[in-house]
Amino acid sequence: MTRRIAVLTAGVVLLVLFGLVGTTLPVPYVAQVPGPTFNTLGEFEGEPIISIEGRERNDVEGNLNLTTVGVSRGGLSLVQAVVGWFDDEVSIVPEEAVYPPDRTEEETRRANREAFLTSEQAAQTVALGRLGYPVKVVVQGLADDSPSEGALEEGDALEAVDGVPTPDSEALTEVLQSIPGGSSVTVSYTRLDEPGTATVTTRAAEDRPGSLLGVTILEQPSAPFDVDIQVEDVGGPSAGLMLTLGILDLVGEEDLTEGAVIAGTGTMDTDGNVGPIGGIPLKMVAAEEIGAELFLVPAGNCAEAAAAPDPGFPLARVATLDDALRALDDFTAGRTPPLC
Structure with missing residues (x-):
């Protein structure tokens, strides 16, 4: 065997070895991909996403x-990570960015789910406030072994205790302390929208004088109907904007879409501000796959969205709920909304 052949043979063997190692060697990265989208006006698994x-x-x-972002399960190999870096529909990110090292995977999923539930509450508060319903002290849930079990329910607006009005949480606390x-x-x-009364035997409070009813409360607009949101396996706060718009479309006075396919993303705080989120290019891909005609982009994500491959639909820039409603009004009227 000549020296040249020996060198070539050794090189081929090394390439094969590196290829084998590359397909099996795990790296501390995960792949994010376009996730499923959920029409807030429609159904999921046969049940309305927003029920009234x-x-x-x-x-x-x-x-x-x-719109959502999916995350690959299990570690990536070196080859998978390299291939993903060159794919416009995949985002390779450090594993710790998705699964913080100080939490288990289950703890991370639980925290993301809690963030989603918080976004639900914000969406209801903002939407019902926009429709003019008065702010009251509303029951959000009952504690374990609550003395109010069977007497009060989630969604009840607390009007008074022993005849003393409770227009806000401070007034409720004050009367319970006495x-x-x-x-x-x-x-x-x-x-x-129906008045009622309940008799509750209170429990002694542990961290202050007086007693408690064993309920969690929130000051929020109280409507003569209940809104319930059901989307399983979705985490994080980024659904806030679209949930708010969905509630407004289903119980408000205007048809916000007039039959168009609108997609979007963004957090929603109780003041009606839309906040930025992660994975905007992947969410745009998901919107393209469902034939979206307009995409609502948080103002803080506009630069990233504009730099992504053209999805074939306008990218409306929204910083507040008012911006989103104006964008929808412009679009359905045939005008161009403010763009990224």
């Missing part, structure tokens, strides 16, 4: 799709 109890939902057509634990009190409430 106490009134009929508006008969609307069109789509208001919230009542010893174990006392029987009459709670006046409104449920689906």
Whole structure:
């Protein structure tokens, strides 16, 4: 065997070895890909994503799709990571950016789910406030072994305790501080626009004087109907904007889409501000796959969205709920909304 052949043979062997290692060697990265989209005006697994109890939902057509990002399960190989870096529809990110090292994977999923539930609350607060419903102290849930079990329900607006009005959480706390634990009190409430009363035997508070009802509360607009949002396996706060728009379309006075397919993303705070999110290019790909005609982009993501491959639809720049509503109004009227 000549020296040249020996060198070539050794080189081929090394290339094969490196190729084998590259397909099996794990790297601390994960792949993010376009995730499923959910039409907030439609259904998921046969059930409405936004259900309304106490009134009929508006008969609307069109789509208001919230967009998501999927994450690969299991570690990537070196070859998979390199291939993903050159794919416009894949984002390779450090594993710790998705799964923080100080949390287990289950803890991360739980935190993301809690963030989604918080975005639901913000969406309801902003949408119902936009429609002019008054702010009241509303029951969000009952504690374990709550003394209010069977008497009060999630969604009840607390009007008074023993005849003392409770227009806000401070007033409710003040009246409960004056009542010893174990006392029987009459709670006046409104449920689906119907007034009612309940008798509750309070429990002694541990961190302050007086007693408690064993409920979690939130000051938010109270409507004569209940809104319930059901989207499983979606985490994070980025659905806030599209959930808000979905509620407005289903119980408001205007058809926001007029049959068009609208997609978007963005957090929503209780003041109606739209915040930036991660994975905007991948969410645009997901929107393109469902035939979106307009995409609502948080203002803080506009530079990144504009730099991504052209998705074939306008990218409306929105910093607030008002911006989003104006963009939809412009689009349905045939005008061009403010773009990224």
